[in-house]
Amino acid sequence: MPNIDFRKKISLARPRPYGSNLQRALESDRGRIINSAPIRRLQQKTQVFPLERNSAVRSRLTHSMEVQQVGRFIVHSIYDRLSDSEKDAYGLSSLERAVESLVEIACLMHDMGNPPFGHCGEDAINRWFTKHLKELAPMQQLLTGLSSETTDPIIHELCHFDGNAQAIRLVQSLHRFNLTYSQAASVLKYTRPATERTDQVPADKNYLTKKVGYYITENSYVNSLMDELEMAKYCRHPLSYIMEAADDISYCLADLEDAVEKRILSLETLTEHLKRTFAELEPDNRPIKGRHCFDRLLDNVYQDAQNDEISPNHKFFIKLRVEMVHPLVNHASEQFTNNLEAVFNGELNRALIEDNSQFHALAKTFKQVAINHVFNDPEVENLELQGYKIIGGLLEEYRPLLDLDTDTFQKIVRGEGRKLPVERRLFNKLSRKHVAAYEIALKEEAPVTNPTLWEFYLRCRLLQDYISGMTDQFAFDEYKTLLVSD
Ligand SMILES: Nc1nc2c(ncn2[C@H]2C[C@H](O)[C@@H](COP(=O)(O)OP(=O)(O)OP(=O)(O)O)O2)c(=O)[nH]1
C-alpha cells in the first residue's frame, strides 16, 4: 500500500496561523482572493487578444472563471472514481469540500501574476532586461567589483520574469494574503528558484522545472510552505496538477471559439484544420472512448450547428465543448488516480493530460490549430508588436530610476529628491504598495550578501512589479501619457 495521506497536504497551516477549522480557513482564503485587486485586474488583461474591445472575447478573468469550472468538474470526477475504502486509505474521505475549494481558487488565481499583453508581455519584460540590465549604471559597477558567481544568479532571475512566480510574489510579498500554505501551493506549478538555470536541475524533473517557479524574495516563504506540506525539492503540490489540467482543457477550446468570434476563422475552415491536424497526430482515427471518431464527431457538431437559426457559431462551440470536455476531464481524473503516488509526491514529471494518449492528441490538436492559424493572424501580431513597444517603452521611460546609485535612490524614497525632478516624478507614479514591499524587504535579513546588489535587485523587482501589475489599457494609457510629455 503506498504511503499516501492527503491530510498532510491539506491543512490549516499558514504564515500567521489562526483558527482551527479547515473549512472556515478555506472560506477565508476564497474571500481574500475573490475580493482582491489582482483578480479584478484580470478583466483587462490579455488572454490571447491584446486590447480587445469585444467583451464576448475572453479576458484573463473570464478565462480563469472557466478554468475554475473545469477544475471543479475534475475534482468531482476524481472523487467519483475512488471507492469509499480508497478515499479512507488516502485520507481523502472528509476532504472533498476542501479539495474542491482549493482547486477552484487555485484556478481563479492561476494567471494573477501575468503582465499585460499576455505571453508577449512576459517576453517584452525579459527582452528589455536581457538587453539593458548590464548597461545600467549600478550593475556596471557591481560587475566590475563582484565575481560572476555572485552576480549571475541575480541577473538570471531578473531576465526571467514569469507570471507564475509573480503570482506567488503577489500572494506573499505584495498583498500578504496569509493564505493557507495548501491554497498557495495549489498554484505553484514550478518549484525551481529563478536564480537557478534549467541545466542545474535533474533530468527526471525537467518538466516540473521548465519555467521558473519563484523569486529570491519569496525564497524563505516557499521553503516554509514546502516544509510544512512535505514537498520535496523541485516537486509540486498534488492539487496543482488539477489546476494545470483545467487550464489546458479550458483554453484549448476557448482560444478557437474566440478566433471564430473575431472572424479570424470560419466554422468551415476551423473544422478542416482540426480534422487535418488530428489526422497527422493520430492517423488511425480510432473512435474516441464511448464516442464517434473525431472526424465524424466534428461533422455532426457542424451539421447540428447549421440547423440553429440564431447562432450557429455559438451552437457549434456548445456542442463541441460537451463532446470534448467530458472525455478530457475523465482522462485527467483517470491520470490523477492511476498515478496517485507520483501525483501525491508531486513528482509526476508531466501534465496530467500529456501522456501520448488519444486525449493528449485531442488537446494538442486544438492548441496546434491555434498556434498555426490564430496566434499568427496579422491583427493579433500587430497588436502584440504594440504590446512589445508599450512594455519596452515604459521600461525605457522608467530607466532613470534604475540608473541611480543606491544612496541617491534612497533619497528619493525618503522624499528628498528635489534636485532630481524627473526621477522624483517617476518614483511618485509607482504604486505605494510596491514601494512598501521594496522598503520592507530592505529592512529584513538579506539573502544576498552584497547590500548594493541586493538593493539594486529589489529596485529592478519594484519596476517589474509595477509594470506587470498594469492592465493592458492602463499600460497603453500610461505609455501615451509619458510619450506626450517627452
Ligand atoms: N496571442 C498568443 N497567445 C498565446 C500564444 N501562446 C499561447 N497563447 C495563449 C494560449 C492560452 O490561452 C494562454 C496560455 O497562457 P499562459 O501564459 O498561461 O501559458 P501556459 O499556461 O501554457 O504556461 P504557464 O502558465 O506559463 O506554464 O496563452 C502566442 O504565441 N500568442
Ligand SMILES: [Mg+2]
Ligand atoms: Mg498559465
